[in-house]
Amino acid sequence: MTTTHTSTADARVRAAGERAHAASRRLALLSRAEKDAALMALADAVVAASDDIVRANASDLRRGAEADMPQSLQDRLRLTSGRVEAIAAALRDLAGLADPVGEVVRGSTLPNGLQIRQVRVPMGVVGMIYEARPNVTVDAAGLGLKSGNAMILRGGSAAADSNAVLVATMRRALEERDLPADAVQLLSGGRDEVTALITARGLVDLVIPRGGADLIRTVVLGATVPVIETGIGNCHVYVDAGADAVMARDIAFNAKTQRPSVCNAAESLLVHRDAAGAVLPGLLADLHDAGVVLDLDARAAAYADRSGTPYRAVTEQAWAAEFHGLEMSVGVLDSLEDAIAHIDRYGTGHTEVIVTEDRARARQFVAQVDAAVVMVNASSRFTDGGEFGFGAEIGISTQKLHARGPMALQELTSTKWVVExxxxxxx
Amino acid sequence: MTTTHTSTADARVRAAGERAHAASRRLALLSRAEKDAALMALADAVVAASDDIVRANASDLRRGAEADMPQSLQDRLRLTSGRVEAIAAALRDLAGLADPVGEVVRGSTLPNGLQIRQVRVPMGVVGMIYEARPNVTVDAAGLGLKSGNAMILRGGSAAADSNAVLVATMRRALEERDLPADAVQLLSGGRDEVTALITARGLVDLVIPRGGADLIRTVVLGATVPVIETGIGNCHVYVDAGADAVMARDIAFNAKTQRPSVCNAAESLLVHRDAAGAVLPGLLADLHDAGVVLDLDARAAAYADRSGTPYRAVTEQAWAAEFHGLEMSVGVLDSLEDAIAHIDRYGTGHTEVIVTEDRARARQFVAQVDAAVVMVNASSRFTDGGEFGFGAEIGISTQKLHARGPMALQELTSTKWVVExxxxxxx
Known part of the structure; x- marks a missing residue:
């Protein structure tokens, strides 16, 4: 990266930021009806451009195949006319959700007669940096429009052609409705553009990285604009003494295997010594049969040895890992306190589960475990904007500032105090 | 700054962060009654140590005088037994406020029977970086205790002796109640400690800089932990066409002169051309008589010329300045839209005021001006946690993420989703 490159990227991003700022001023004033009509128009435009979108996607896929992109990534990148329909349907669903902008959060009349109220307003300009899946491009544009924000998108280069057609389609549809095309902009330059975007103080109000741990780390460490971190999940299931053994097995099995690639899947199973005999032999065998690689501590290994279930010895790395796949670390502990200490040490503050029949210990776990979501007797897989009834999800925040847990439209807003x-x- | 220094500072801050984290786990579980009793005990301890505190402060003042510290800063630094009483009274006032921790923000029962609720929890470990006034040391400790957070304080070197005695006094009082002394820690090393504090990811959950623009800028640009920016205020009063001239003069005069050193004082006066004749001649003379240096554009200058009020020509720097004193930039504009554009260009997103009798234009100003607080027919000086009825104020946030406007106990909390x-x- 040369100085010239950087300056060019800075200038490009600055120009995009200024256009976005101008667009955001108009978006902030749109009524819900205008925004919902625009979302429906975007959906129609995406469907109408389906052939172009699939064709551009085919070129991305060809490039991916030539570069030996893993099959699972190619699958996530692939768009079909059916998937384009689903992307458009998500835009239509957004139109059905309540408008967060204008919601009065709180207010009062002061002793001197001043009337004050705190009202939700758009953030302004939101940058989103993400990886392969092109549906995120449309989701982000729709979420931005509904919440009155201008979006500057920076998708992965693997989806460059798909994203270009999707964004051009949406910008045209906005223009046709006399809405600012710059409500959605796509950056498609190099890494220096990412750097410029996350340091564009005064032009960009918020950056949300969506992707792997490396992407998120790069953004968080390099950003000088506010960031919301999303989605690193080393989630634990702790099975307490006296837990219902069937429930414990169901929850742990579901949390690990129902969709192992996502951030709310469980990575670690911690079992109280008094529950281990009832839970572990069957559960370890079930997990193994489902293809889960088991990383066991010595006390868990004793149960696996008895039933002949294969395993390997757990390592520090395994305790700390988000496997994103069929692997699970398992340990046997002496107490609830040990489980809480283990989670405090290795957890990423995403979702932590206790399975227990004991009311006091459930309360203690809920009070002492520091995570975005703490669950009693439920699968960690429920940490999800859709499951929580938000109707849309931008990501799952694992930071404590502004948003924590599943983020939806409300989390794309700030507030303003109005004093009359x-x-x-x-x- | 040598590598050795930096490593030492890093190690010191890391150790402080680990002690704070341990303390925060205990603080998070305290009941309101326990926290309020501790606040009363801290107040008693501060009063009991009054002689020691005033003595340490005298040593700070002596050092300041030797270093030719400006008289106004010496005044802010000075503690008397009366001021120590006031500091203790502020702690007692905190005991009277509601506990933000445990408040249920929202919740629902999902179709599958899961009960979810979003509950306020402490942030954890909060760093505060501030300048001369030693009362902030006690305020911050009290706010932290009430909101269940462990505080790592980094006061200005000018108040080093005062802060050391204040923090030692509070730590002793906590220990005597079997509470963790590490709920309040003071860093007193060099700049490299500030750097270590604002980059202590995983140990420090939030940093709040309180002070001048340079301090805030340094922290925001250097931090990798989340930051809340406070208090840069280039606040405008816009007098609309047809405004009540007496009201306009009262508000503009109050906003500029009632306490010109603070962030919610007005720095700029914008007057619609149709209101200028009724408002400016008297107001400019009043401001001048109150000692305000006037930076006027050509159209405003025409009014000053007629009455012989002295002024200088406004500059780009003056439009952009937060004067922190008796100086004001004044311009005459053709329209409300021009005023909004001016504020969009020069404002810092703190407090913006319109004086108008017109309902539609008031609504337009409120909708289109992007600031933490937008006021109709009131002095900007009301942007204040105390005035808003919050009972305590940490600062005034001018960022959009997490907190915007006056920040109180609630803004020192995060949330946690509890799923049962x-x-x-x-x-």
């Missing part, structure tokens, strides 16, 4: 008086001055 | 089920798994 009749000439009050301070004495 | 009876064995639900995802299908």
């Amino acid at each position: 008086g009749d000439g009050q001055i301070r004495r | 089920g009876d064995g639900q798994i995802r299908r």
Whole structure:
């Protein structure tokens, strides 16, 4: 990266930021009806451009295949006319959701007669940096439009052609409705553009990285604009003494295997020594049969040895890992306190589960475990904007500032205090 | 700054962070009654140590005088037994406020029977970086205790002796109640400690800089932990066509002169051309008589010329300045839209005021001006946690993420989703 490159990227991103800022001022004033009509128009435009989109996607896929992109990534990248329909349907669903902008959060009349109220307003300009899946491009544009924000998108180069056609389609549809095309912009330059975007203070109000741990780390460490971290999940299931053994096995098995590639899947199973005999032999065998590689501590291994279930010895790396696949670390502990300490050490603050029949210990776990979501007797897989009833999800925040847990439209807003008086001055 | 220094600072801050983290786990579980009793004990301890505190402060003041510290700063630094009483009274006031921790923000029962609720929890470990005034040390400790957070404080070197005695006093009082002394820690090393603090990811959950623009800029640009920016205020008063001239003069005069050193004082006056004749001649003379240096554009200058009020020509720097004193930039504009554009260009997103009798234009100003607080017919000086009825103020956030406007106890909390089920798994 040369200085010239950087300056060019800076200038490009700055220009995009200024256009986005201008667009955001208009978006902030749109009524819900106008935004919903625009979302429906975007959906129609995406469907109408389906052939172009699939063709551009085919070129991305060809490039991916030539570069030996793993099959699973190619699958995530692939668009079919059916998938394009689904992307458009998601835009239509957004139109059905309540508008977060204008919601009055709180308010009061002060003793001096001033009326104050805190009202939700758009963030302004939101940058989103993400990886392969082109549906995120449309989702992000729709979420931005509904919440009154101008979006600057930076998708992965693997989906460059798909993203270009999707964004051009949406920009045209906006223009046809006399709405600012710059509500959605796509950056398609190199890494220096990412750097420029995450340091564009005064132009970009928020950056949301969506992707793997490396992407998120790069953004968080390099950003000078506010960031919301999403989605690193080293989630634990702790089975307490006296837990219902069947429930414990169902929850642990579901949390690990129902969709192992996502951030709310469980990576670690911790079992109280008094529950281990009832739970582990069957569960370890079930997990193994489902293809799960088991990383066991010595006490868990004793149960596997008895039933002849294969395993390997757990390592520090395994305790700390988000496997994104069929692998699970398992340990036997002496107490609830040990489980909480283990989670405090290795957890990523995403979702932590206790399975217990004991009311006091459930309360203690809920109070002492520091995570975005703490669950009693439920699968970690429920940490999800859709499951929580939000109707849309931008990601799952694992930071404590502004948003924690599943993020939806509300989390794309800020607030503004409106103060109305009749000439009050301070004495 | 040598590598050795940096490593030492890193190690010191890391150790402080680990102690703070351990303390925060205990603080998070305290009941409101326990926290309020501790606040009363801290207040008593501060009063009991009054002589020691005033003595240490005298040594800070002596050092300041030797270093030719400006008189206004010496005044802010000075502690008397009366001021120590006031500091203790602020702690007692905190005991009277509601506990933000445990508040249920929202919740629902999902179709599958899962009960979900979003509950306020402490942030954990909060760093605060501030300048001369030693009362901030006690305020911050009290706010942290009430909101269940462990505080790592980094005060200005000018108040080093005062801060050391204040923190030692509070730590002793906590220990005597069997509470963790590490709920309040003071860093007193060099700049490299600030750097270590604002990059202590995983140990520090939030950093709040309180002070001048340089301090805030340094922290925001250097931090990798989340930051809340506070308090840069280039606040405008816009007098609309047809505004009540008396009200306009009262509000503009109050906003500029009632306490010109603070962030919610007005720095700029914008007047619609149709209001200028009724408002400016008297107001400019009043401001001048109150000692305000006037930076006027040509159209405003025409009014000053007629009445012989002295002024200078406004500059780009003056439009952009937060004067922190008796100086004001003044311009005459053709329209509300021009005023909004001016504020969009020069404002810092703190507090913006319109004086108007017109309902539609008030609504337009409120909708289109992007600031933490937008006021109609009231002095900007009301942007204040105390005035808003919050009972305590940490600062005034001018960022959009997490907190915007006056920040109080609630803004020192995060949330946690608690999910309770009876064995639900995802299908």
